[in-house]
Amino acid sequence: MLDDFQYAKSEDNSTTFVAENSKLLRYKRWFKEAVEAQQKWRNVAREDREFYSGKQWADGDKKTLEDAKRPAITINRIKPLINVLSGYQRLNRYDIDFLPRTNDDDEQAQLRKGVTKYIMDRSHYNYEESDVFNDGVVTGIGWFEVGYKFDWLAQDGDAFIRRVSPFDIYADPESRDKHMRDMKYVIRARWVDKDELAAKYPQQADEINAQTAAYMTEETENDKKYNELWYSHETKKIRFAECWYKKAVQKQLFILKSGELVDQVTEDMIALGMILRQQTVTTTEIRMLAFFDNVVLEDIQSPYKHGFIPFVPFICYYQGEDDIPSGVVRDLKDPQREINKRRSQELHILNTQSNGGWISEEGAMSPQQEASFKRNASTPGALLKVNPGALSMQKLQRLEPQAPPSNIINASQEAMNEMPSISGINEALMGTDISNSQSGRAIELKQKQAITHIAGLFDNLRMAKELIVDMLWGKRGAPGIIPQFYTEQKTFRIVGENGEPQIVTVNQQVQQQQVNPQTGMIQTITKTLNDLSVGEFDIVIADTPATSTQRTAQFWSLVDACGKLGIQGNMIMDILIDLSDIPQKAEIKRRLKSQQEEQAQAQQQQMQAQMELEKQKRLSRSIAYKDLQLPLQLQLAAQAGILPQQYADAFLQWSIQQMAQSMGMGGMPNMGQQGGMPQQLPQMQPIAQQPTQQAAQSPLTQAAVNGLVEANKPVL
Structure with missing residues (x-):
């Protein structure tokens, strides 16, 4: 094995060119350092x-x-x-x-x-x-x-x-x-089958086979120790490594007049003067190098844009x-x-x-008996024999075992x-x-x-x-x-805010018409509903565990609080159902909602019936005015706003004067001046039923007159 790790030995023990990648030595050194550390x-x-x-x-x-x-x-x-x-x-x-x-x-x-x-x-x-x-x-x-x-x-x-x-x-x-x-980097190294790796990277299959063959012909102990990093002689598998690492790169960014930051601009953006300024910044790029010992299999930028x-x-x-x-x-x-x-x-x-x-x-047992004692002395039910007289003459004595030391226990x-x-x-x-x-x-x-x-x-x-x-x-x-990656229209079955299943469609393209504020013309635009690429949010991990045990504890805590505070259960029944683990929650909540709507409708109908009953009662009380004398009927009509008050007062004053003259009482005080009824006044009957002069000799007191008026006031 050569020191630069760019060559490997082939099956005929000759040096074979494998890979020429100046960066490979650095990543292999990283791997070796991580293994040792x-x-x-x-x-x-x-x-x-x-x-x-x-x-x-x-x-x-x-x-x-x-x-x-x-x-x-x-x-x-x-x-x-x-x-x-x-x-x-x-x-x-x-x-x-x-x-x-x-x-x-x-x-x-x-x-x-x-x-x-x-x-x-x-x-x-x-x-x-x-x-x-x-x-x-x-x-x-x-x-x-x-x-x-x-x-x-x-x-x-x-x-x-x-x-x-x-x-x-x-x-x-x-x-x-x-x-x-x-x-700065993470290396995932897995033991894989040689043929499996060659099938995944067919273009490097020859290099993989050549590198694997080199491990069979190591000659020195150093070679063998090094090859253990990449080849297992027991399982006949090779080690496939993926090195994910961070790299500092210079990047050109363009700041638009709208405040948006982009890394690419078009000719139209330049022509319209949309670019405010250009800035060179140093950013971190994530890359991935896949390799097997000296064979570089893949060297690409990370497929993920999140920067992790x-x-x-x-x-x-x-x-x-x-x-x-x-x-x-x-x-x-x-x-x-x-x-x-x-x-x-x-x-x-x-x-x-x-x-x-x-x-x-000596002599208490024969050699055969001694061997039997050694084998069977502690065996339950064992029968041991000794020479005659050995027991009676106390030639044998048992050693009693001591109790186990208490400090060990x-x-x-x-x-x-x-x-x-x-x-x-x-x-x-x-x-x-x-x-x-x-x-x-x-x-x-x-x-x-x-x-x-x-x-x-x-x-x-x-x-x-x-x-x-x-x-x-x-x-x-x-x-x-x-x-x-989730940029196309897709339908998800998610859990809604109230815990019920909900079907949503994300990235849905819809056509809408709107008026152009500049031209005043109606134009058709494409709008994306439930766009997953917009919006900014703070991600937090809830303090309350989302488990059945914790939900049950919260359920009973809320029930207990409602009992102590006097809160009616129907006010928070839907929340209690969400905290519980009972099956068919949605159906129970649907029936509960339907029952609550029926109860609300029944209460509304009952309220309307009560209002109608009160109206009838008021009307019944107001009907009593027909039994009053005509002057009082006019007074009540004036109080209800049906007749002007001055007309009712004038007719009442005239009626009193007429009654007084017919009874020979002379002139009566003016109602408008004294603002009240006279001190003594005979009982008045409806005009159609005026009593004779002989039947009306008992005058009414002022309190009786006031009581008669109050008792027959309609509630309008």
């Missing part, structure tokens, strides 16, 4: 994964115990703790929300939220996230890949989010950011500098080793002390008690070893203590999820995967 992490991470799986004894220690015929006990206390942590993550998945920056973008924000959830559901994101989370808590780091794949047979493509094995990723060892946002390396890490514990990622398992291995070794020692002591041995005088218990305190996952979170005497409040406080201990893990997971959504949507001037 991460070798320590890979060694301990593989051991972490083995401890989680139950392989917790070193090969040398286990062989030593087997040779001594001693047990190698494995009491896996790590797996239940990790399973509880993983289960907690599955029950507390956080939802994504889009906050509009203007009031006009609210509807677009809801659309983007629905489209994002659709893409994540198509990618089985929840399961991928749980697998990456498990990688992180076990080995220290997990990786997502975010991209777009086009299916030529279906003539359609979809964005995807999937887990990548952390042992396939080699990140920039110079990265210092806690979330590795400053990494399409790999997102989830890191459990990492300081960012002079440190390697670690998971929850890392600190539990020593207590786990102590538990296993002490339990093995306890079992060995019990096995050896179950037969305390014998003391025998106590040390094992201490090691088991240390594991929850180290991991932060206590018994309250696991739901075990809870005393019946403990109050619910005390248990809740212990659970919150455990959740506080592991809160940092979920913050890191939320950060990874936010970076994923940034790649899906991008930012101004750097569109994400969705705006870049």
